[in-house]
Every structure is written in C-alpha cells, then in structure tokens.
Amino acid sequence: MGDAANGIFHPAMRCLQFDSMNHHPVSSLQVCVLGAGIVGLATAWQLLQDGHRVTVVDSAQTGAGASGANGAQLSYSYVQPLADPSLWLQLPKLLLAPDSPLKFRPQFDPHQWAWGLRFLAACRSSVSRRTTASLLTLPAESRAGFEQLMAQEALDCDFSATGKLVLYPDALAFAAARRQMELQRNLGAVQHALSPAEAVTIEPALALHAAHFTGAIHTPSECAADCFKVCRALQQLLEARGVRFLFQTEVTRLLRQKKSIVAAQTRQGLIEADAFVVALGAGSRRLASPLGLDVPVYPLKGYSITVQASQAEGAAPRVNVTDAARKVVFARIGDRLRVAGMAELVGHDRAIPAQRIESLVTSTRELFPQAGDFDDVQPWAGLRPATPTGLPVLGRLRGSPDNLLFNTGHGALGFTLAFGSAQRVARALNEGFRPAAAGHAACTA
Numbered sequence: 001m002g003d004a005a006n007g008i009f010h011p012a013m014r015c016l017q018f019d020s021m022n023h024h025p026v027s028s029l030q031v032c033v034l035g036a037g038i039v040g041l042a043t044a045w046q047l048l049q050d051g052h053r054v055t056v057v058d059s060a061q062t063g064a065g066a067s068g069a070n071g072a073q074l075s076y077s078y079v080q081p082l083a084d085p086s087l088w089l090q091l092p093k094l095l096l097a098p099d100s101p102l103k104f105r106p107q108f109d110p111h112q113w114a115w116g117l118r119f120l121a122a123c124r125s126s127v128s129r130r131t132t133a134s135l136l137t138l139p140a141e142s143r144a145g146f147e148q149l150m151a152q153e154a155l156d157c158d159f160s161a162t163g164k165l166v167l168y169p170d171a172l173a174f175a176a177a178r179r180q181m182e183l184q185r186n187l188g189a190v191q192h193a194l195s196p197a198e199a200v201t202i203e204p205a206l207a208l209h210a211a212h213f214t215g216a217i218h219t220p221s222e223c224a225a226d227c228f229k230v231c232r233a234l235q236q237l238l239e240a241r242g243v244r245f246l247f248q249t250e251v252t253r254l255l256r257q258k259k260s261i262v263a264a265q266t267r268q269g270l271i272e273a274d275a276f277v278v279a280l281g282a283g284s285r286r287l288a289s290p291l292g293l294d295v296p297v298y299p300l301k302g303y304s305i306t307v308q309a310s311q312a313e314g315a316a317p318r319v320n321v322t323d324a325a326r327k328v329v330f331a332r333i334g335d336r337l338r339v340a341g342m343a344e345l346v347g348h349d350r351a352i353p354a355q356r357i358e359s360l361v362t363s364t365r366e367l368f369p370q371a372g373d374f375d376d377v378q379p380w381a382g383l384r385p386a387t388p389t390g391l392p393v394l395g396r397l398r399g400s401p402d403n404l405l406f407n408t409g410h411g412a413l414g415f416t417l418a419f420g421s422a423q424r425v426a427r428a429l430n431e432g433f434r435p436a437a438a439g440h441a442a443c444t445a
C-alpha cells in the first residue's frame with residue numbers, strides 16, 4: 001500500500017485529492033491520520049465508525065514506534081503520573097547511580113531543558129493529584145472502547161485480564177503507595193494493599209522473591225495484551241473497510257492556508273484532506289512547532305525484552321507485576337514474558353546498549369529466576385511521547401488551524417489510553433473541532 005501505483009502521489013508534488021472510490025455519506029469528512037502507532041490506529045478506527053473516510057500515513061509501518069514491544073500493560077486503574085513529588089527525594093540517586101532506570105544525557109536542545117524544567121515543576125502533589133483525577137476517567141472510556149472492539153472483532157492479541165501487583169521495596173514507599181491508593185479509591189478504583197505472603201497467593205511465581213519486598217498493591221481489574229498485535233489487527237480491520245495506508249511516507253510539513261491545513265507535505269507528494277489528526281508520538285512536536293504550536297512532547301526512551309515463558313507451574317508470572325524499586329514491569333503475553341522499563345531523556349536516539357538489556361535480564365532473574373530462557377531474549381527500545389504532567393494532548397490546540405487536531409503525548413500509558421483518546425478526539429472533530437477537555441487544557445496550563 002501507499003505507493004505511486006495507487007494514484008495518490010505524484011513525483012512532481014502535484015496535489016491530488018483523495019476520493020472517493022468508497023461510497024460514503026456526503027457529510028463524511030476525508031480525514032488524514034498522521035501516525036500508525038496504537039494511538040493513530042485507534043483514532044482511525046473511531047473515525048471510521050463515525051462515518052469518515054480515513055487515510056493513515058506513517059514514515060515506517062504499523063507499530064514501528066513506541067507501540068512495538070512496549071510493556072503490554074493496560075493500566076486502567078494505575079495511572080499515577082511519572083511527575084510525582086516523591087521523585088525529588090529519589091532524584092539524586094536516580095541520576096547518579098550507574099544502573100539507574102532514569103538517565104539524562106544533556107543535548108544542545110532548548111526543548112529538552114525546557115521540558116525537564118516543566119517536568120520538575122509538575123512534580124508537586126497538587127499537579128500529580130489533578131493528573132490522576134483527569135486520567136482516571138479517560139482509562140475507563142478507553143477500556144470500554146477496547147472491550148467493545150474485542151467483543152465485535154476476534155482480535156488475536158494475547159489479551160489477558162489477570163490483574164496487576166505493584167511491589168514496594170520499603171515501608172516508606174509502601175505507605176506512599178497506600179495514600180495514592182486511597183486517592184484512587186475515592187475516584188472509583190478497586191485496589192488492595194497486600195503483604196508479601198498475600199501477594200504470593202495471587203502470583204505464585206513471586207515465591208522466591210517474597211523476602212525482598214515490603215508490600216504490594218493489587219489491582220484485580222488490570223489487563224495486558226500485545227500492543228503490536230493490536231496494531232496489526234487494527235490495520236487489517238481498517239484495510240478491509242477501505243482505509244488507505246501510506247507507509248514509508250514521512251510527513252515533513254503541514255501546509256497552512258489562512259485558518260486551515262490544506263495538505264501534509266511528504267517527499268512523495270502532498271496529501272490533501274478535510275481534517276488532519278497528528279498522532280506521531282514522539283515525532284508530533286517537530287511538525288507542530290513550525291506552525292507556532294506548543295506541543296510539549298519529548299521522547300522518554302525505554303527498553304524491553306521478550307522471552308519465551310516457561311510453562312512450568314509457578315515459574316513465569318501470569319499476573320502483571322511492577323517492581324517499583326527497579327521501575328520495571330512484567331507482563332505475560334501468551335506464551336511470552338514481556339519485561340519493560342527505564343526512562344531516558346536522551347533525544348531521539350533509539351540505540352540499544354547491551355548493559356540496558358542486561359539490566360532488564362538481571363531484574364527478571366532476580367524476581368522470577370525460573371521464568372524462561374534468558375539466553376534468548378528479544379531486545380527493543382522505544383520512545384514514549386511524554387508531556388511534563390503526564391496528560392496527553394487531545395483535540396485542537398489554542399491558536400491551531402480549525403481542521404488540525406492532536407492525539408499525542410500519552411507517555412507511559414499510550415496503549416492504555418488509546419481508545420478513550422481516540423473517542424475524545426473524534427468527538428472534538430465531529431463537534432466542529434472544539435478543544436477537548438482533559439488533556440489539552442491541563443497540558444498547556
């Protein structure tokens with residue numbers, strides 16, 4: 001898909017209007033979704049349900065960005081932002097320890113510094129509480145959207161609903177987690193504080209590690225799935241319903257005329273549409289900046305490994321587990337175990353240093369020594385599209401062209417929030433491009 005043969009591009013940059021081999025209602029818009037990660041694909045799916053004609057453009061292919069081998073967790077109830085007051089105490093150790101999950105490599109990039117300062121400013125109880133409150137309604141919408149899709153279509157995506165345990169290393173961290181749990185309980189989340197022994201009854205694979213944590217928060221409703229498989233399944237569903245995919249097609253600029261975007265510029269030609277949705281993950285800001293729009297997204301690099309899980313009883317976990325001390329997450333996806341973690345402010349570099357992978361292997365061995373074959377791991381790195389507060393940028397930005405909407409900045413929760421965000425952005429588009437509530441307003445505050 002997406003080559004000159006389908007009649008969309010012209011080498012001499014001639015504008016070609018998409019249309020209209022599909023017989024859609026006259027009121028439907030031609031919408032160009034930029035980005036074929038989970039957020040762009042969920043958006044395309046929602047727009048299609050709403051009767052629009054959709055084209056999806058990506059510089060690579062489906063799931064090539066952060067939606068590839070991410071942590072696989074659908075953290076609907078566990079949405080505490082990374083920007084948290086407790087980070088101040090941990091910061092010196094996190095920045096100085098050689099094996100720290102957090103890394104900051106200063107760049108000659110004012111945006112990196114500005115983002116870092118905004119992030120630190122967001123590490124306040126009031127901001128963290130506001131973010132958590134905003135994020136608790138969005139995951140509920142997202143869950144409903146994803147479950148509706150799964151009920152409607154048989155998705156092959158290694159979905160499981162086995163709950164989640166977050167393990168805390170000491171009394172101080174566990175007490176802070178219990179306070180956060182109370183806050184989330186007031187907002188409707190069902191969670192329980194457990195002793196290590198109780199945690200082992202829920203996840204027997206933790207038996208050998210029980211002496212190494214103080215307590216755990218259990219969220220029975222949490223789920224997991226392979227985000228890449230969801231992306232691939234969505235692409236197939238969308239293609240089967242007439243959505244066009246233009247892969248290996250980098251969008252270099254958005255062309256503005258008065259109050260509208262008239263086309264997305266690519267090396268292969270211009271793409272015209274009635275409306276554009278930017279879902280470019282960590283690449284979103286680059287496209288917005290020349291339009292004078294502030295999209296406060298910076299790449300927060302993370303890594304994962306995937307190992308074939310041992311089938312022996314109690315060897316590899318079936319419940320999602322987060323090790324709060326190491327900031328590493330474990331999720332069972334079918335017969336594989338996905339382990340993900342780390343947060344690096346190092347620009348758009350996607351290299352995979354061997355020691356980061358070794359560190360994930362070591363963490364896995366320590367928690368689940370019999371989980372699988374650690375000599376055969378699949379390494380991966382991805383760039384979380386992170387905003388300082390942790391709130392995504394949804395809908396139309398103040399001062400942006402009427403027909404330009406954003407769906408980006410989901411940070412560490414993009415898989416979790418994708419379907420709810422897609423609904424909100426589609427609603428904003430349907431309602432005449434009014435700004436969507438939660439994300440945008442709080443992000444730019």
Ligand SMILES: Cc1cc2nc3c(=O)[nH]c(=O)nc-3n(C[C@H](O)[C@H](O)[C@H](O)COP(=O)(O)OP(=O)(O)OC[C@H]3O[C@@H](n4cnc5c(N)ncnc54)[C@H](O)[C@@H]3O)c2cc1C
Nearest residue numbers: 037039059065066067071073251281283302413414415416
């Ligand atoms: C290590 C790690 C673990 C994670 N774990 C979880 C988890 O357990 N649960 C969870 O909910 N989330 C998790 N996340 C976060 C989640 O993966 C992201 O928030 C989510 O994938 C973002 O999706 P996206 O579609 O916005 O971006 P992406 O998936 O990055 O997609 C953006 C797409 O845009 C394309 N693109 C970029 N620039 C251009 C351009 N100029 N022109 C054309 N195309 C372009 C890219 O090729 C890419 O395909 C994790 C992330 C990482 C890195």
